Amino acid sequence: MSDRATGPxxxxxxxxxxxxxxxxxxxxxxxxxxxxxxxxxxxAAHLAAEHAAAHDPSRVHVPHPAHVHAPGAAPEPHVVGPExxxxxxxxxxxxxxxxxxxxxxxxxxxxxxxxxxxxxSIRKGEILALVGESGSGKTTTGRVVxxxxxxxxxxxxxxxxxxxxxxxxxxxxxxxxxxxxxFQDPYETLDPRHxxxxxxxxxxxxxxxxxxxxxxxxxxxxxxxxxxxxxxSDFAARYPHELSGGQRQRVVIAGALVMxxxxxxxxxxxxxxxxxxxxxxxxxxxxxxxxxxxxYLFITHDLSIAWVLADRIAVxxxxxxxxxxxxxxxIRAPRNPYTQALVSVSPSTDPPEPGAPARTILVGETPxxxxxxxxxxxxxxxxxxxxxxRVEEPPLVEVGEGHRAACWLSGVGPRDLPVIDAVAAAIPxxxxxxxxxx
Amino acid sequence: MTGVREPGAVSATRxxxxxxxxxxxxxxxxxxxxxxxxxxxxxxxxxxKAVDGVSFRLDDGEALGIAGESGCGKTTTALSLVRxxxxxxxxxxxxxxxxxxxxxxxxxxxxxxxxxxxxxxxxQGAMNALNPVRRVGDQIAEPIEVRLGRSRDASRKRAAExxxxxxxxGQRASAYPHELSGGMRQRAMIAMALACDPAIVIGDEPTxxxxxxxxxxxxxxxxxxxxxxxxxLILITHDLSVIAETCDRVMVMYAGKVAEEGPxxxxxxxxxxxxxxxxLSSFPxxxxxxxxxxxxxxxxPxxxxxxxxxxxxxxxxxxxxxxxxxxxxxxTFGDGxxxxxxxxxxxxxxxxPPRVVGATRTCDAASSTDPAP
Ligand SMILES: Nc1ncnc2c1ncn2[C@@H]1O[C@H](COP(=O)(O)OP(=O)(O)OP(=O)(O)O)[C@@H](O)[C@H]1O
Ligand SMILES: Nc1ncnc2c1ncn2[C@@H]1O[C@H](COP(=O)(O)OP(=O)(O)OP(=O)(O)O)[C@@H](O)[C@H]1O
Ligand code: SF4
Ligand code: SF4
Ligand SMILES: [Mg+2]
Ligand SMILES: [Mg+2]
Numbered sequence: 018m019s020d021r022a023t024g025p026x027x028x029x030x031x032x033x034x035x036x037x038x039x040x041x042x043x044x045x046x047x048x049x050x051x052x053x054x055x056x057x058x059x060x061a062a063h064l065a066a067e068h069a070a071a072h073d074p075s076r077v078h079v080p081h082p083a084h085v086h087a088p089g090a091a092p093e094p095h096v097v098g099p100e101x102x103x104x105x106x107x108x109x110x111x112x113x114x115x116x117x118x119x120x121x122x123x124x125x126x127x128x129x130x131x132x133x134x135x136x137x138s139i140r141k142g143e144i145l146a147l148v149g150e151s152g153s154g155k156t157t158t159g160r161v162v163x164x165x166x167x168x169x170x171x172x173x174x175x176x177x178x179x180x181x182x183x184x185x186x187x188x189x190x191x192x193x194x195x196x197x198x199x200f201q202d203p204y205e206t207l208d209p210r211h212x213x214x215x216x217x218x219x220x221x222x223x224x225x226x227x228x229x230x231x232x233x234x235x236x237x238x239x240x241x242x243x244x245x246x247x248x249x250s251d252f253a254a255r256y257p258h259e260l261s262g263g264q265r266q267r268v269v270i271a272g273a274l275v276m277x278x279x280x281x282x283x284x285x286x287x288x289x290x291x292x293x294x295x296x297x298x299x300x301x302x303x304x305x306x307x308x309x310x311x312x313y314l315f316i317t318h319d320l321s322i323a324w325v326l327a328d329r330i331a332v333x334x335x336x337x338x339x340x341x342x343x344x345x346x347x348i349r350a351p352r353n354p355y356t357q358a359l360v361s362v363s364p365s366t367d368p369p370e371p372g373a374p375a376r377t378i379l380v381g382e383t384p385x386x387x388x389x390x391x392x393x394x395x396x397x398x399x400x401x402x403x404x405x406x407r408v409e410e411p412p413l414v415e416v417g418e419g420h421r422a423a424c425w426l427s428g429v430g431p432r433d434l435p436v437i438d439a440v441a442a443a444i445p446x447x448x449x450x451x452x453x454x455x
Numbered sequence: 456m457t458g459v460r461e462p463g464a465v466s467a468t469r470x471x472x473x474x475x476x477x478x479x480x481x482x483x484x485x486x487x488x489x490x491x492x493x494x495x496x497x498x499x500x501x502x503x504k505a506v507d508g509v510s511f512r513l514d515d516g517e518a519l520g521i522a523g524e525s526g527c528g529k530t531t532t533a534l535s536l537v538r539x540x541x542x543x544x545x546x547x548x549x550x551x552x553x554x555x556x557x558x559x560x561x562x563x564x565x566x567x568x569x570x571x572x573x574x575x576x577x578x579q580g581a582m583n584a585l586n587p588v589r590r591v592g593d594q595i596a597e598p599i600e601v602r603l604g605r606s607r608d609a610s611r612k613r614a615a616e617x618x619x620x621x622x623x624x625g626q627r628a629s630a631y632p633h634e635l636s637g638g639m640r641q642r643a644m645i646a647m648a649l650a651c652d653p654a655i656v657i658g659d660e661p662t663x664x665x666x667x668x669x670x671x672x673x674x675x676x677x678x679x680x681x682x683x684x685x686x687x688l689i690l691i692t693h694d695l696s697v698i699a700e701t702c703d704r705v706m707v708m709y710a711g712k713v714a715e716e717g718p719x720x721x722x723x724x725x726x727x728x729x730x731x732x733x734x735l736s737s738f739p740x741x742x743x744x745x746x747x748x749x750x751x752x753x754x755x756p757x758x759x760x761x762x763x764x765x766x767x768x769x770x771x772x773x774x775x776x777x778x779x780x781x782x783x784x785x786x787t788f789g790d791g792x793x794x795x796x797x798x799x800x801x802x803x804x805x806x807x808p809p810r811v812v813g814a815t816r817t818c819d820a821a822s823s824t825d826p827a828p
Contacts, residue, residue: 150666151637261754262525288664291525292693293751296737300750318666321739325748348741362671364696365742366735368719378671382636 097328098141101176101280101312102162107135108170109157113387129387131157133336134171136413139280142306144313146323146344148359149333150383155316158333159282162314163198164189190223197273201285206269207257214253217241217271236275243309244271245301263294270301274309284316299326320363324348329419332356335386335394338413342420352422354401393425401426469515472685474652476554477568484555486687487513487536487574487655492549494531494540501759505531505544507711510785513655518681518688520698520719522734523708524755529691530579532708533657536689537570553655571602575648579659579691582640585632591643592618592628599650617646621676638669642676649680656680657689662697674701695738699723707731710755710766713785717792727794729771765797773798 110128132154139145147155160166161173164183172181175192183189200206207216217240221233228236241249244267257265266286273281283302287295303326305311317323323330324344331341332355340353351357358377379398384390393411396402405425413421468475469482476482494506506528513519521529534540536551538558551558553573558566578584586594596614599605605613615625621642623635632640641661648656658677662670678701680686690702698705699719706716707730715728726732736749753770756762762769765778777797785795 150668292695293524293734293737296739296748297750299739299748303748319739320667321741324741325739359667360741362667363741364667364694364738365740366695366699366723366738367740367742368699368723376671378675379668380672382638382669 097143100138101141101143102314103136103138103174104158104162104171105136105174106171107132107137107158107161107168107173109154109161109166110169127387129385130336130389131386132161132168133389135333135336135338137331137338137341139312139314141279141312142310143329144306144315144327146315146317146327146330147333148317148320148323148330150318152335152383152386153333154336154386155318155333156284159198159284159314159316162280162282163196164192165198194276195278196280196282197276197278199269199273199281199283199286201288206272207265209257211256212253213241213246213255213257213260213268213271216268217253217275220272220276236277237271240271240275241268243274243305244268245297246271261294262290263297266290266294266298267301270298270305274305277309278311280312280314282314282316285318286315287322288317288319295322302326320348320359324363332359335383335389337394337423339395339424340420340422341413342417342422346417346420350417352416352420352427353424354399354426355395356422393423472515472652472654474654477556477573479554479556481555484552485512486515486517486554488550488552489532489536490550490552492532492535492551493547494528494535494544495547496531496541496544498543498759503758504761505711505758506535507761509549509708509711509713511706511713511716513687513689515654516681516685516687517704518690518702520702520705521689521691521708522693522695522698522705523714524693524734524751526755526758527708528711529693529708530659531711533576533659533689533691536657537574537576538566539570539576567602571598571653572651573653574655574657575651575653576657577641577644577648577659577661579663581644582637585640585643587632589631590629591623591632591635591640595628595643595647595650598647602651613650614646617649618643620649620680621646636669637665638672641665641669641673645673645676645680649684652684653686655687655689657691659691661690661692663692663694670697677701695723695735696740707734710761711758712766713793713795714767715792715794715796717788717790721790721792727788727792727799728796729773729798730767733770733772765795 108130109132110130113126113129135158137145147158149155157166161168164180167184168181172179174180175196180192183192211219214237217237218233221228221236237253238249241247241252246252246264246267252260252264252268257268260268270286286302287298290298299322302311302313302315306313313326315323315326320330327344329342330344330347332339332347332353334355340347340351340356347356348360351360358379361375361377377400379400381398384394384397390397391410392408393399393402393406396406399406403425409425411423411425411427413423414427416422416427489512490510492506492509493504496503496505509528509532511519521532523529531540531544534544535546536558538546538561540546546559549559553569556569558569561569585591592611592614595617596607596610599610599613600607603610615628618628619625623639623642623646627635627639635643645656645658645661648658661677662673665673674697677688677690681688688701690698692698702719704717705719705722707714707722707728709730715722715726715731722731723735726735730751733749733751737751739748751770756766756769762779763782764780765771765774765783768774768778771778775797781797783795783797785793786799787793788799
């Protein structure tokens with residue numbers, strides 16, 4: 018198959034530049050005056066007032082000009098292609114062994130149900146965010162997709178081909194070229210003794226047929242530039258300690274790009290980084306999707322990052338998908354109480370106002386995946402749990418266009434899942450109050 | 456909770472806190488006033504002007520957030536307050552007045568009355584620096600023994616009380632750090648900071664690297680402690696939402712200087728400094744009505760050689776000629792917001808109105824732009 022399915026080969030793309038800096042600076046200068054212009058400010062305030070009148074005033078942010086036209090500021094409706102990857106009933110159960118004796122006797126004390134039967138599909142050019150608390154099984158899912166962890170059940174289908182039983186370095190090589198993983202921690206990924214150029218070139222050196230030297234150098238240069246490291250020749254000669262945290266993560270991205278992948282599995286690629294570097298990198302990933310037609314499985318515990326980036330969001334809890342659907346639907350009209358709680362505690366820079374909707378802070382932490390609660394696995398922390406939830410697990414059911422949720426209450430009727438704060442008082446006696454509002 | 460009494464101290468107390476003030480305290484003085492603080496680090500390649508002329512104040516029971524990009528001097532500012540700078544760091548000038556007592560000229564021995572007992576700190580990343588082979592309860596009891604000269608048993612008992620206060624049940628005191636989740640370890644660090652009933656607790660990135668739900672739980676805990684113990688808080692974080700949720704005032708720092716400081720309700724809804732504006736609009740927010748993702752182009756300056764004028768000039772969309780030559784003076788507005796930017800040139804010439812972020816505040820934002828005398 019061709020190396021690049023979509024998008025121009027030129028990493029600069031049709032817009033001339035994929036560098037978020039260039040695009041942005043250029044734009045800023047086009048709109049914002051060098052001299053402060055009181056009229057422009059007044060305009061913004063005026064716009065804000067108009068906007069406020071038309072919408073819910075407590076939630077409106079001013080559309081200041083820099084946002085409205087900023088390239089890649091928001092994932093504009095993106096044309097997505099046919100299905101690229103599908104997971105069917107995927108399961109990863111790790112055996113729990115108590116100690117040496119258990120290991121010798123090959124005895125297990127149950128299983129850690131890290132991934133416990135999930136169905137997902139990603140279409141070409143799409144960004145799917147996998148969101149959940151620590152231990153929910155996000156990384157394990159990502160590792161199965163890049164074939165670093167063996168599933169214990171279910172199927173993985175890539176471009177219509179079942180690759181569940183595809184193993185072995187040689188047989189996996191073509192797949193590994195097309196599917197790349199980006200880790201959370203650039204400090205762990207980069208070897209301090211190797212230059213940036215050597216790191217990016219490394220994957221091109223494996224395999225029987227070596228690529229000619231000039232070809233390798235060209236691809237390294239392209240990858241570095243596409244990742245915003247310019248001039249490439251300057252960065253290629255540097256060592257990791259000569260780079261900032263954001264630049265290091267860009268090197269890791271360049272290392273993934275050099276193989277010209279179609280699917281990038283990004284596991285918390287920005288959580289270690291400062292907010293401003295973070296947004297720069299998210300912008301870069303959006304630009305790369307546009308210029309190279311990349312598809313992302315984006316793993317994060319931060320719903321607001323999923324919100325700015327993803328077309329669709331899947332919310333995981335203890336190895337299961339609790340809700341999946343278009344980002345707007347999942348964030349604006351969540352149909353599972355866990356998603357609702359996550360949305361309500363999601364960071365906001367608006368100072369809390371009296372009378373604003375209360376936040377739902379769940380008590381306790383995600384239980385151990387070795388002891389998944391029976392029934393609905395969220396029931397011990399769910400403020401809406403009732404008898405049925407304790408014994409029977411709710412299936413993922415269609416609650417809207419491409420929107421599915423797993424909750425006995427989601428299927429009741431259109432959009433009528435009670436808002437959890439409102440019913441927090443109705444918690445069964447004897448349970449610690451699971452909801453605290455602030 | 457019982458107060459820790461110092462023998463022979465005057466028994467004057469303030470606010471809800473039942474702990475006597477230090478003997479030298481001026482009961483009428485504000486809790487903490489930092490003036491013109493400057494800190495340098497010496498390196499073979501030059502001296503790093505990490506904090507350069509920072510002033511702020513913290514009142515009884517108040518929570519102040521310090522925000523800004525990585526490397527802007529937040530931790531350095533905090534460490535200066537408790538005089539725990541790394542060996543190559545030095546306070547060049549300025550004062551740190553606690554109850555009117557300047558801590559900067561104090562000797563190490565004199566400081567013992569104030570550090571931990573009046574101002575304590577939860578260090579950045581401390582929850583990952585707990586000793587892995589010692590029980591958490593013991594690690595909290597030890598500083599109580601050392602700093603307050605209590606018996607081992609009394610310290611153990613106090614440690615259990617403190618763990619309970621932060622929501623760690625008594626029997627978990629015998630756990631080793633790896634047996635506790637991130638959230639629990641952070642709670643333990645907060646318990647440790649509370650050991651001597653301090654007036655001020657500084658949290659340096661207390662929720663960074665925690666899950667959102669756990670983060671919300673920790674913030675809720677800090678809020679409760681503030682109310683119940685009459686604590687004053689300084690929260691340092693690059694996560695603006697943490698400050699929006701918990702603090703009364705916010706100080707935005709850029710490259711070792713204060714860019715903007717004032718009440719959270721003002722600064723976050725009507726930011727005046729271009730850097731604050733950029734910082735807020737680059738923050739991903741699902742509660743906003745649109746998906747926005749602004750970026751601040753470029754990088755902060757090298758603090759060994761900061762630019763002569765405004766330190767933000769190279770990245771500022773509103774930069775003027777004067778910005779590159781003259782350090783912008785701090786101007787205080789009628790609503791209590793202090794800004795250092797040439798767009799607001801002092802009290803005779805009213806600057807342009809602030810960019811309004813929270814549309815509901817459009818009207819009152821426009822009416823308070825005249826700098827106060
Ligand atoms: N190799 C392994 N052996 C045993 N248990 C494992 C293994 N890898 C992961 N687990 C367990 O599986 C569960 C899911 O882990 P995973 O790392 O996938 O979660 P995550 O959602 O990525 O969490 P985080 O946000 O902390 O990265 C956890 O309970 C974890 O302890
Ligand atoms: N021991 C040191 N020697 C030299 N320079 C230092 C030292 N400690 C800090 N610095 C520098 O001083 C400046 C301020 O650092 P500081 O740690 O206060 O930043 P910060 O705002 O807390 O950043 P972060 O958000 O990354 O924690 C930075 O430029 C940093 O590189
Ligand atoms: S099924 Fe029951 S326990 Fe599970 S999320 Fe719905 S209401 Fe809560
Ligand atoms: S002083 Fe000038 S460069 Fe600095 S923030 Fe204000 S307008 Fe921008
Ligand atoms: Mg993970
Ligand atoms: Mg710091």
